[in-house]
Amino acid sequence: MSKLPEKTIGRLSEYRRTLLNCLANGKTHVFSHDLANLHNITAVQVRRDIMLIGYSTTLKKGYDVKALIDVIGNIIDTKDGLNAAIIGIGNLGRAITAYFNGKRTRLKIAATFDTDPEKTNRVISGVKCYPISEMGRIIKEQDISIGILTVPPEDAAAVTETLIMAGIKGILNYTSTSLNVSPNVYLEEYDMITSLEKVAYFVKEKNE
Amino acid sequence: MSKLPEKTIGRLSEYRRTLLNCLANGKTHVFSHDLANLHNITAVQVRRDIMLIGYSTTLKKGYDVKALIDVIGNIIDTKDGLNAAIIGIGNLGRAITAYFNGKRTRLKIAATFDTDPEKTNRVISGVKCYPISEMGRIIKEQDISIGILTVPPEDAAAVTETLIMAGIKGILNYTSTSLNVSPNVYLEEYDMITSLEKVAYFVKEKNE
DNA sequence: TAAACATTGTTATTTAATTAACAGTGAAAT
DNA sequence: ATTTCACTGTTAATTAAATAACAATGTTTA
Numbered sequence: 001m002s003k004l005p006e007k008t009i010g011r012l013s014e015y016r017r018t019l020l021n022c023l024a025n026g027k028t029h030v031f032s033h034d035l036a037n038l039h040n041i042t043a044v045q046v047r048r049d050i051m052l053i054g055y056s057t058t059l060k061k062g063y064d065v066k067a068l069i070d071v072i073g074n075i076i077d078t079k080d081g082l083n084a085a086i087i088g089i090g091n092l093g094r095a096i097t098a099y100f101n102g103k104r105t106r107l108k109i110a111a112t113f114d115t116d117p118e119k120t121n122r123v124i125s126g127v128k129c130y131p132i133s134e135m136g137r138i139i140k141e142q143d144i145s146i147g148i149l150t151v152p153p154e155d156a157a158a159v160t161e162t163l164i165m166a167g168i169k170g171i172l173n174y175t176s177t178s179l180n181v182s183p184n185v186y187l188e189e190y191d192m193i194t195s196l197e198k199v200a201y202f203v204k205e206k207n208e
Numbered sequence: 209m210s211k212l213p214e215k216t217i218g219r220l221s222e223y224r225r226t227l228l229n230c231l232a233n234g235k236t237h238v239f240s241h242d243l244a245n246l247h248n249i250t251a252v253q254v255r256r257d258i259m260l261i262g263y264s265t266t267l268k269k270g271y272d273v274k275a276l277i278d279v280i281g282n283i284i285d286t287k288d289g290l291n292a293a294i295i296g297i298g299n300l301g302r303a304i305t306a307y308f309n310g311k312r313t314r315l316k317i318a319a320t321f322d323t324d325p326e327k328t329n330r331v332i333s334g335v336k337c338y339p340i341s342e343m344g345r346i347i348k349e350q351d352i353s354i355g356i357l358t359v360p361p362e363d364a365a366a367v368t369e370t371l372i373m374a375g376i377k378g379i380l381n382y383t384s385t386s387l388n389v390s391p392n393v394y395l396e397e398y399d400m401i402t403s404l405e406k407v408a409y410f411v412k413e414k415n416e
Numbered sequence: 417t418a419a420a421c422a423t424t425g426t427t428a429t430t431t432a433a434t435t436a437a438c439a440g441t442g443a444a445a446t
Numbered sequence: 447a448t449t450t451c452a453c454t455g456t457t458a459a460t461t462a463a464a465t466a467a468c469a470a471t472g473t474t475t476a
Contacts, residue, residue: 006406007433013405017384032454039386040395043453044435051455060442060453076405078412084404091306095299096400103401107408146407170411172403176225178247186410187248188403192304193311195380195396196292197221197284198214199354200315202394203378204286215463240424251423252465259425268423268472 008049009076014039015046016072022065031062073106081106083144084172087132087159088151089114089124092174096148097125110142132159139166146170153177216257217284222247223254224280230273239270281314289314291352292380295340295367296359297322297332300382304356305333318350340367347374354378361385 004012018038022030032050033043050056050063055071057063086093089112097109112129114120120131130138138144147163149156149171156177163171170186173179181187212220226246230238240258241251258264258271263279265271294301297320305317320337322328328339338346346352355371357364357379364385371379378394381387389395 005433009406009409010402013402014386014399017399017401018386031452037388040388042435045433047454048434048456056455058442058454062453076409078408082408082411084408091299091303095303098299100401100404104405107405145411146404148404169414170407172407178222178226180245180248184414186407186414188407190398190403191222191225193225193308194218194221195398196308196354196356197312197315198217199378199380199394199396200286200290200292201217201284203290203353206377206392206394213463239422250465253463255424256426256464264425266424266472270423 004052004075008052011039011041011045011049012053012072012076015049016069016076019065019069019072023069028065029059029062030065030068034062077104077106079106081108082146083108083110083142084146084148085110085135085139085144086112086127086148086150087114087135087163088149088155089119089129090150093148093150094125096150097127101126109148110144111138113138132162135159135162136166139163139168144168146172149173149175151175212260212283216260219247219249219253219257220261220280220284223257224277224284227273227277227280231277236273237267237270238273238276242270285312285314289316290354291316291318291350292354292356293318293343293347293352294320294335294356294358295322295343295371296357296363297327297337298358301356301358302333304358305335309334317356318352319346321346340370343367343370344374347371347376352376354380357381357383359383 015035018035019030032046035046036043050068053071053075055063055068084107086097086109089097093112097112101109109127112124112127113132113135114129115132119129122129145168147168147170149159151159153176156173156175156179160171160179160181164181164185168185171179171181171188173187173189176191176193178189179187223243226243227238240254243254244251258276261279261283263271263276292315294305294317297305301320305320309317317335320332320335321340321343322337323340327337330337353376355376355378357367359367361383364381364383364387368379368387368389372389372393376393379387379389379396381395381397384399384401386397387395
């Protein structure tokens with residue numbers, strides 16, 4: 001089951017979100033073209049992704065929602081779940097924490113970190129905030145394997161080093177500082193300014 | 209100059225951010241491999257992107273930082289600038305507004321919208337917040353062409369419809385609801401849960 | 417000055433991702 | 447029944463993106 005395309009992984013996560021909605025609305029089956037419409041992609045794309053993860057149905061009544069949720073879960077989730085931590089509990093850190101927690105069973109934000117003494121040693125957005133100085137210890141104690149960076153750009157490099165020393169396995173970097181990590185740490189970067197500038201560019205393009 | 213690859217546009221935005229940093233640090237020239245290292249990509253990729261936008265240098269002392277910033281600006285920015293609006297000024301909306309404004313000269317967040325009367329008709333993160341009921345009017349008055357959606361997922365579809373009626377040209381959607389828009393509106397979607405799940409998947413992969 | 421080197425610009429190749437094409441098959445319609 | 451239809455699964459073709467290869471050229475070094 002290894003070697004799934006990166007893009008497919010992203011879509012599987014999205015399919016699951018939609019499927020969970022379907023389930024909540026009492027739908028038991030869903031067609032490939034329904035999923036496609038809900039995600040602005042083609043039905044072929046959906047079927048191909050689902051083929052790649054080895055699920056298939058003999059019925060012509062669409063995919064079994066529950067079964068498909070489980071299959072996707074077995075691909076994306078680990079058996080025992082993973083813990084993540086937010087580093088920098090400003091507006092963005094809070095947004096992510098509040099938005100995410102409780103939504104998934106096998107992935108959770110277990111701790112947050114900050115330098116500001118006003119924020120540390122309190123519970124923020126439902127999660128305890130620790131001083132960054134204790135980060136190494138807490139990460140090991142709580143078995144945290146993913147770090148989400150929402151610190152000011154000038155702190156990103158130093159924080160990353162601490163994270164890696166503490167044995168973090170994956171980093172999701174929301175700062176505008178591009179990071180350099182060894183290949184055994186998975187790194188995903190996202191910059192909101194770039195996204196906005198991209199939209200601006202294509203808006204300009206369309207109007208020419 | 210048209211038909212630049214989408215990925216190139218994203219990288220140009222990132223190069224410019226780095227170049228502005230270089231300028232602030234007094235660097236006047238930068239090698240392709242310097243830019244590459246700063247972005248975790250190859251020097252070939254950098255040179256190719258720069259080739260595509262038609263900039264070149266005869267010197268073997270790297271690219272002229274200032275000149276390159278200008279060339280990228282002429283690609284990405286419009287002459288007169290574009291205005292964007294945040295819809296939903298919760299934690300995420302605030303984070304984006306505060307993070308973005310003032311960073312660029314030809315792109316700015318000109319207004320924010322919310323339904324909560326506690327928030328409306330006040331200045332939040334430096335920008336005036338209007339009630340969503342006035343969105344159509346304000347968008348036209350202030351010539352806003354980009355909408356950034358940070359509302360709860362259940363409101364996304366309705367807000368989008370209003371935006372499009374008001375003549376918006378591009379949408380950056382941070383809600384978990386996937387949108388359906390006509391092809392003359394540029395749509396970019398980003399979901400943080402998906403990103404986090406992707407990181408979790410690849411962390412799992414690496415440890416097998 | 418000439419040789420060695422470093423750097424860019426560009427074409428060719430490879431790889432990744434998407435889309436098209438279509439065979440197979442159960443369900444519905446006649 | 448049997449024909450038509452609607453869907454799925456999968457291979458083939460296409461398109462987009464990244465990488466490799468290398469010629470051209472200015473710079474440094476001996």
